[in-house]
Amino acid sequence: MPDQLPGVQPGPAGLTADDPREIGGYRLHARLGAGGMGVVYLAYTPGGRPIALKAVRAEFAADPEFRERFAREVASARRIHGLFTAQVVDFGVDERTPWLATAYVPGPSLHEVVRRHGPLPVRTVLLLVAGIAEALQAIHGAGVVHRDLKPANVLIAGDGPRVIDFGIAHAADSSALTGTGLRIGTAAFMAPEQALGHRVTPATDVFALGALVAYVAGGTPPFGAGPESTALYRVVHEHPDLTRIPAGLHDLVAWCLAKRPQDRPTGAELIAYVHAHPAVGGRPEFTDGWLPHPVREEVGPVRAPAPGEPGPVPHAPTAMAAAATATATASAPRPGAHAPAPPLAAAVPAAAPEPGPAPSPGRRAERRGRRLPAVAGAVAVTLLVCGAAVYVLDGPGEGAAASAEDRDPADGDAEQPSRSARPYPAGYTQVELTAPDAGYEFDLKAGKVVPADTATWFLARDAQSFVPSEESDSFVSEGKALTVPGCLHGIETKPVTSLPFTALAGERPFCVRSPDRRELAVVRLREAAAAGPVTIVVDQYHLG
Template identity: 60%
Template sequence: MHDHRAAAAPAPTFRPLTDDDPAEVGGYRLYARLGVGGMGRVYLSYTRGGRPVALKVVRPELAEDPEFRHRFAQEVASARLIHGLYTAQVVDAGPDDATPWLATAYVPGPSLQQVVHRTGPLPEPTVLLLVAGIAEALQAIHAVGVVHRDLKPANVLLATDGPRVIDFGIARAADAVGLTGTGLRIGSPGFMAPEQALGAPATPATDVFALGALAACAAGGTPPFGHGPESGALYRVVHEEPDLGAVPPGLVDLVRHCLAKRPELRPTPAQLIEAVHRHPALGGGLRFTDGWLPRPVATEIRRRADLPQAPAEARTVHVPAPTLQVPAPSLHEAPTAPAPAAPAPRPEAAPPAADRRSARPAARPGSRRRTAAVAAIALLLGAVGTYVLLVDGPDDQQDDPGPQADAPAVSGTPTPSSPASARPSPATVAGYTAVYTGRELVSPDHSYEFDLKTGTVAAEETASWFVGRTAAEFLVADTNDTYLAPDDRPGPADCLTGLADRPATRLDFAGLQGKAFCVRGQDGRDLAVVRLLAAAPGDGPVRVSVDYYRQDGS
């Protein structure tokens, strides 16, 4: 889980579809992308009656596994039986389709992870209500013989009438496949129960442990077993007591009870609900009234309820994205000329018959101001060579970097990017192939993270393999190991040695001068080398250079 603390403007909820996205899935037309997770991509769609749904499409590598498909079909059948008020109801599914998918009721609210990330710890009464609502959701899930296995802040959505637990239909199915082969692990290290970390069967008590860790994170702002590499978090879960120093005293006993190492010592969901009822902070009134969430969260929910509407079929158009080419001065050199204005969009025209993508959501007010702001950031940061911003909708960042030359050598005069035909062939080093090297990326503020897989900058919670940042340090996922190299030119062999012998726990900007850090993907094969080039004061822009290596044969 990311651990930013500075408040920031929320990332866009509804991101435009790209060329990589299908136009429809299972007869559901797709209107926007909601996010990307370990199991697949999530899209916004509507039922024929007009109700919005969140449609999750399973990743291809899982879809190709017969055992996963079999278990997925079983779990979808079980999930259809779950009718808890605090779960996102499964409304449709295609377990036998070429690419399996699952549609649940759309919940117009942020995840608990996003809320803690942006606003910090939640008030004690809010946390108590969360515990009661999630415990009731677990009762409904366990009643049909399902164990969630991956209950964490990212899998709890906040709505005006209480929380909603999601993703209980896929976690168990994915647990049935050889996850070392797919590179995916079910369960997040800081929220996994000891028995789960040790490979023992998961039980309803496993979910209660996760609820305790989730409550500690919501109340204290950080997971009770800390951040850092997966191996360290799992060790602490199994062998160490949780750090509850940031949890309000009135919640410590409740949380500690859930985090008991032995499953039989943990409370049941029913006992948790009763404990919340008796808690003096609620005065015996367990009600999800309008004020149960802090005001900024309620405002965010209202924003997410403003759903994009697709144009009529006859008016569907495809408007190519304008490109801003901004000659970039040095970071320490004042720009000598303003950024050129973005070219006017070309006239709308009907798409060719082969273009099956849905029309993108209409731009929201203020998109022109954002375009100008991004251009100004490019001038401020001054990436070496010509810095090209692909503006695609009001808040979009490209998922596919497209043809892009490696960064040219540093010189006093900006030079244009090389054409794709002039790019050097990727080199093979120590069994790894360089997918791209020297790619310079700029994160405007901490709500944007670096997507290492695609070599782009993406809004938080959307990158497929992310490196996030605060105003003072880099952050990586709990499932990604890191190594701080002694210089700025480590190769794959250096990274592998360092990751095995000297894994890093913090990546402060101050300690990265003249150095680079290696990041290993959760699949255990991909490697990235990240160099800090420049960081503006406060929560200003951060510029990095990234090398991405893929293991041969993967």
């Protein structure tokens, strides 16, 4: 399994009996991923900020050469401060289990995005190239070569990509470990010199970026799938297959995938190429619309600051802008490429996602759930479990509630249901989500955590209670169980307008219905801290 640092989509997995509960003084909350290098955990700083903490596997930790390289690479990685990288927060190179902590990025990897949504459009791909190229400039400027740039090591946030795991593959590339048959890097994204065991340079990462672009734009690696040995042979001896990618990207990908390192573009040349590409129009900005709508729904839109609210980062010229300016006044891109365009304008948001500011009481009050009028004639409900769907019986007239034999204790009085049934399929089940502080909210539609004021159907929180989205309906169960029928009946007969943490202790279930009444979330509060993280477990159902 490749190393991954996914965000909250899908939700983090709970800790196992074998997982530690604390590393380096940081409390571990959940697993974010696992792979050949180790296990990545969601942890928190003493002040409650989320971080991604990677604990190295025991076989690496036992190798003295690895430890030496790991310490050296971590020291270099600490000097990397790019806006498109996940900032190193802390480390423990001398501990029994070496570890490295970086900023937590609440977003899926490019691998997950392509797997779920397919190839991305040309403009999106070009903007990714510009952001990743700037990240590589920051990494290479610190004297580090990534060595394992691949879709799983690029996370997608609403304001652009974040490159992760820089320098770790270099630390692992020791003769003792390589001699055991463990290959460092990913064959489908290796440069020829890396596959042959020759010296790697920044151009090695540029080759990997070209392979990444081909995958993101075409859906498959440019040297095919299959066994690692076959992919490595093709990387060294064959031309890439570019038939699946749009023609507007052929020159760029072929340039990056040149067999000789000296024939590949630099990061500055890549950024200038993106500026000049007609699909970008000289404005490579990560604003609303840079991602396709389904991906944006999953990642979360970019939110403009409210009047008087400070922006997430200062709007100062970035390394990308400086690089583009330098390239535009120096040599033009290779023959066949477009002429350089004007430099990039303002900064894109910072690499580490800052917790969004806690919304003011006025803004929060505007988003509080408003009661919708009760519908005359409650929906007739009887629960029938069939696979992942919930079936609810509908009567031809006013309908009836659940039968006495099948209804949930929270359903209330009931009449005999009719015989017709329709399914209420589950969108996702048992997804555990953690909001680090009041600057984040739960996106109930996507099943993930996003910055405050970005989701359309959400469950926000303040210090003492949950705050459902405007015009959502809510109900709190009187018992330990809550079914879809019980929720629907409770919303119509005993709706609530407040969800205090004290009333939801002991994982007392409650439910929230979306403003359009087509989706329902059954929620349990697992953990709550007034000024710190809040964890919930959610089951979501489609009602339409």
